Amino acid sequence: MKAIYLPCLIIVLLFQACTPGSDINxxxxxxxxxxxxxEREMVFANTRFAIDLFQQLAxxxxxNQFFSPYSIHQALAMTMNGNEGEVLDEFIQLLRFEGLSKEEANKAAKELTEFLLKVDQRVKLSIANAIWYREGYQVKVPFVETSQQYYQAEVAPLDMLNPQSVNTINRWIENQTNGLIKDMLDVIPPNAVMYLVNAIYYKADWKYRFDPSKTxxxxxxxxxxxxxxxxxxxxxxxAGFRGYWTADFSYLEIPYSTGQYNMGILMGQGHNLDQITENLTFENLKLWREQATEFNAKLKMPKFKLRHKMDNMRGDLIEMGLERVFYYHPDNFTLLFSNPTDDLKISRVIHDAIIEVDEKGSEAAAATVVEVVEVVSFPPSGPQTIVIDKPFVFFIQEKHSGAILFMGKLGDPGLL
Structure with a gap:
């Protein structure tokens, strides 16, 4: 399947929520x-982050693209708490927390998630967080307490040198996504010291069911x-829908369940996705939601299944302003471990998301993995041996002035 119009679907999934195990009663x-x-500031932060990330990925x-901005936002918000100073400032700017202190952001994350999990008993949603750290390391108590109190994160040691340990993380992700996201993490590198993981699962029926026999x-x-x-x-x-139109595009809300949640669709008058994307801003989305009017209409839409995995979001997040933490530096993760460590960095931010839309409704899941690694340093056990066994450039220089007297290169001694 080719170009499916998903931009507003991505944003609306940020707000689609429920409790697991809902039924007809x-x-x-x-x-x-x-x-x-x-909490409203957190919603604004999530939405701004979602739209900015969508524009970056575009x-x-x-x-075709699909991702969960809520999952990515949660995983990076947990990661934020291991930092301070200028590194923390970059996280706050990336996550659009400028109007909140770190404490307010954590509290809002907790209470907004609780709201989403309780707001509609007929829509299934689970949001889970977990942190694994290198066995033998000591995680600072405040970081553990913050992760558990505000993100309900499971925090546990892991033998990261055991090749089978990758299955521990993958099984957890698979269980939390109702089996939709499997084998997400390929390997745990030998210098890995922590994994911060979020998983989200969503399932809801349409308010107005499509008859499968008419597909x-x-x-x-x-x-x-x-x-x-x-x-x-x-x-x-x-059936009843809400929408907003201009001469260039149309915005439609297709309701789920009780109508509290919906799939947003943004379409242009033509076929150019770039033109549609340009219209997707925080201000426009706010306007469309507020100005949308109710109307009755019949509906035709494609049935589809889409999976999109990003093996490393590093480049996109750097372009969005989160830069320092992706390079080894002593200022990174100063609030993470109480034991001495070498310089740390984020090596990978992995994201995997899947959605299926059919006559009954929609089922979606996503997971985000933040991988923190330590610089690899192997102290010499004895006198080092330097071997010059490949082509090299050489020169003769004067030490005090730095003047180069002679310069050359040796590429093949056999030709001398």
Whole structure:
């Protein structure tokens, strides 16, 4: 399947939430309460981060993408707590926490997650965090307490030199995503000292079900003159939706469950995804949500399944402003370990996400892994031996002035 319009779906998944184990006897009305000021700031931070990350990832010009900004935001927020000073400042800017102190951000993360897990008993959502650290290392008590209190994270040692330990992390991710995300982590490098992991699982039925017998192959136009055949679902009876239109694009909300959650769709009048992406800003999304009006309509939309894995988000996060922590430096993770360590850095931020949309509803899962490693240093056990056994450049210079008197290179002594 080719270009499916997913931008607003990605953002709306940030707010789609529930409790696991919901059933038909669950309450019809959502469990809504007023959000505290710091919780609203957290929502704004999540949304700004989601849109900024989407715009950054769009630069890759991949036709299809899918990710969970909530999962990535949670994993990096946990990681933030191991830092202070200028490194912490970069995390705060990246995560759009400028309006919050670190303590307020952690508290808001906890309470917003709790709100999402309780707000709709008919929608399934699980959000879980875990931290594994190198066996024999001592994690500072405040970091452990913060991770457990605000992120409900499991914190445990792991024998990272055992090749089988990778299965411990992968099994946890698989269990937390209802089996959708498997074998996410390929290998644990010998210098790994910590893994900070978030997993999220979501499942919800449409408010208005599509009849599977009416799904049929129809064209999906990737450009004015090109199309592909897709399984197109049909809602032949008019149902209630919310939408916002301009001369250039349309914004549609397709409700799930009780109608508290929805799939947002943003489409242009043409087929250019770049033009659609340009319209997706925090300010515009806020406007569309506020100005959307209710209307009745029939609906046709593609049935699809999409998986997208990013093996390392390092480059994208650096471009977004999180730079220092990806290079070895003594200022990194100063609040992480109480035992002495060599310089630390984040080596990889791995993200894997999957979504399936069918006649009944949507099922989605994602996981984010932050890998922290220690600089590899092997102290010599005796006198070092230096071997010059490959082509080299040489010169004769005067020490005090630095003047170079002679210069040359030796590429093949056999030709002398």
């Amino acid at each position: 669950s309450p019809n009305e959502p469990n809504i309460r007023p959000l505290m000021a710091y 630069k890759s010009e991949e036709t 049929k192959k129809e064209p999906f136009f990737t450009s004015p003159g090109q199309s592909v055949q897709v399984d197109m679902m049909h809602l032949d009876e008019a």
